[in-house]
Amino acid sequence: MPSGAPPLAVLKMLSDAVQVTVNGVGQGLLYALVLFGILLVFQVSKVVNFAHGQLVMFGGLGSLYLILAFDVPLWLAIAVIIPGVAIIAILTDVIVIRRLPSPPDGRDLVLTLGLLLAFTSFGENVLQQGSPRRYPVLTDETFVVAGAFFQADRLIGLAAAVVIFVLSIMFLRRTRFGLIVRAAAEDPVIAEGLGYNVRLIRTVTWGAAGAIAAIAGIFIAARIPVQAHYTEDALIKAFIAGIIGGLHRFTVPILAAVGLGLFENWFTYFTGAVFRVPGVFGLVVLILAFAPKRFLEVRGEARA
């Protein structure tokens, strides 16, 4: 070994650090993508949608079902499932959620828990074809950067998540329609009075949340075996990030989701996969038990 070259242990540590950090950010972005739909729906219709994870599940399991049952190519299954889940989300709002009183006073939680049970069972009994299955890979390319091993498939998911966030936040902040959406979210009565079609805005928002959920479902499916419960973990983590970061805003909860993904991966790296669950949930307990109250303030949340 030439003199002055870093020792192997340091190189290994650096490549591990790159690997763990990229994996953590990737996982956190997937949580954030799941969370993004929850935030959109909450901000526009003031409803906490516990069934959102099942819309995510329809994205992965539904497209896999199309591939297995009808032998359609992957791209066609994805092209069908994204608008399909958007329509399911819109119908959920139109048929069920809109019948809730405003503010829902906690009934939204219970109602969407009911939908969660019904959708999960639909996934188990109709969409799931036997035991959990691997999702077809978008690409099986792999490459090594700074000694760390990466799968192109996962990096596509990471890039897509970033693009969706940037475009959505720019749309909401920089465009006229985005401004109208935010105005309708802030005060639907005044927005209605000004002549905006708040019902249509709400419908479009639920549809967008559904489409993003389907995309998140496909990217999560590329990582783990797909069955009716495969999105539960991501849903819980997304809710954790949303509730800690605040459902009334975008940037902080999305950063919280990425932070959670990073923490999870680093914690697992140091302690082993077996301690992942107590590590993550222990962190949640610590934050909720000890964080200063002003960080945990909840706005726009009407609870029973």
Place this chain on the structure above:
Amino acid sequence: MTRTVIRRVQATFDAKAHAFRHYAIGLVGIVLITLTASMLLGTQFPFDVAALTAINALAIMGLSILYGWSGQISLAHGAFLGLGAYTTAFLRPWTADLPGGPVLELGAVILLGILAGLLVGLPALRVTGLQLAILTVAFAEVFAWGLIFLHPITGGTQGKFVGALELGPFSTADSRFRFTVALGLAAIGGFLMIRLRSSPLGRAMTATRDSELTAVSVGIRPAHTKLLAFVISAVYAGVAGWMFAYYIFAVTPGYFTLFTNIYFLVAVILGGRGLLLGAWLGGAYLVVVPEFVRSFGSGNLYPVVSGIILVLVILLAPEGFARLPQRVLDWRRSRFTGHSGGVTALSPADAPEEHGNG
């Protein structure tokens, strides 16, 4: 002033006696229905259904006190039940041959329930609503993880064998005895709930739920009250878990998942939160609906049916099955008088909680 106080105290005693009487009649009704169903069907299956309903009802009473009275949502109730069941399974090899073994087990279950209630309840004092829900989910997930990770103690995914409870010539291997013990525990739990409802602590819980500031202004300590609600709820679930262990004979982690916690919350809301009758209706819902769906040959469809029922109940009877007759009466009255049901329900005479919980 003194007369007013005496009148109020007398009214409270009357309401309590009324609720006790109604509850006793209800319990006799359950026994009669179970006996009749068993005779008509010629099997002991109705005893099993009724025993599991009683176990669920006992657990739901605890959650109803926590969520219905003190307004604290919990998605860790299944974990408290699991704690009781696993404690029983763990102690069973030592207590099986001891005189008074079941009493020792129950004592340990209650003690651990108190500790678990304090453990979850203390951090829960800082948060409400969704944050509280996530906090309790965190505890439940760690508990579920512990059941697998601590496999030398818990048996891991295989679970732990419990066996039957033997008391003299009686054994829980017999459905009728299982039913008797479960009903007895649920009866005690119900009577304690009625007593608690009209006690200063019960009133402090509802006052804290409705307005913490007002509660503080009359000398109630909200933190203390909320913590006690968590402890009581955990003890109810723990005792239900003790009985569940003897009902099911072997405990496995599959009984205490996130969905168990969700189903308990669903049952409280469907039955009618804060009401004893609601706890029984919720308990029956958790047992009868799956059996009903299974009788059509597809038990897997239970969550679909359950989800649809939940959606319908929230939209049509948001206060639960137990308050459905009152809602129908209000609706009929409003049709005849032209007043809305909500206005009628504001009358103190119609407010359900003022009549106790029977």
